[in-house]
Amino acid sequence: IIAKQMCDYAKLDHKDEADFCYSLLKQVPHNNLPHNYLINLAIYYNKCVNTDSAAIIYKDLYKSTDNISQIYNSSQQLAKYYYKKNDYRNAIFYAIEFIAANEAVIEQRKAEHTTNVNNIYNYNRKKEEFIRIEQKAEKNKLYLTIGIFAFIIIILFIIILFYHRKKKLLDVILNKEKEISNIQELIKKRDNQIRNEQQKLSHKQK
Numbered sequence: 318i319i320a321k322q323m324c325d326y327a328k329l330d331h332k333d334e335a336d337f338c339y340s341l342l343k344q345v346p347h348n349n350l351p352h353n354y355l356i357n358l359a360i361y362y363n364k365c366v367n368t369d370s371a372a373i374i375y376k377d378l379y380k381s382t383d384n385i386s387q388i389y390n391s392s393q394q395l396a397k398y399y400y401k402k403n404d405y406r407n408a409i410f411y412a413i414e415f416i417a418a419n420e421a422v423i424e425q426r427k428a429e430h431t432t433n434v435n436n437i438y439n440y441n442r443k444k445e446e447f448i449r450i451e452q453k454a455e456k457n458k459l460y461l462t463i464g465i466f467a468f469i470i471i472i473l474f475i476i477i478l479f480y481h482r483k484k485k486l487l488d489v490i491l492n493k494e495k496e497i498s499n500i501q502e503l504i505k506k507r508d509n510q511i512r513n514e515q516q517k518l519s520h521k522q523k
Contacts, residue, residue, distance in 0.1 A: 319338050319341055319351075320342060320351050320354045321357060322338050323335050323339055323342065323361050324356075324361060327360055327363075327365050332365050335361055335365050342358075355374060355378045355381075355387075358374050359371050359375045359394070362374055368401075371394070371398075375394050376391075378391045379391040379395065388414070392412075393411075393415045393418075395411040396414075400412075
């Protein structure tokens, strides 16, 4: 963070703040310096100290790093530096290195872009699949609700039908019982009439 702040202050021509960050970094043991220290130091030297000191740092960075972005930055700055010094031999060498690094950066960015596109595609595909699964679950839930509702209606219909038939059967039974009762009453009356007539007959004969 301090190395980046030093670089940012240098780019904004805030020399005092950049110098303060540099003084803090000088107290850090060499093995503990951040990975972005050299590139930020080179920019600081170029803006706040002198271009010769910056060129030494850029050279060290160019030789020591495998990071394509840092090779790109250091070779670009060294090509400019040697061109201004009229050292065309070194200027051409670092310009060629810069062009090669530029192509490598473009390829790297293409690969990163492809990876990002693939990641976005995979994310969108998974998102769509999740939405489909969610929609299917909602449909199944709806179908289940409709099925349960239909089942309840059928059960209620069966209960009502059973109750209606039971009531109808009960009414038939009650009517039959009433008819039987009426017939029995008629038979009883008839028996009484016959008995009375027999009694009358027997009195006459006497």
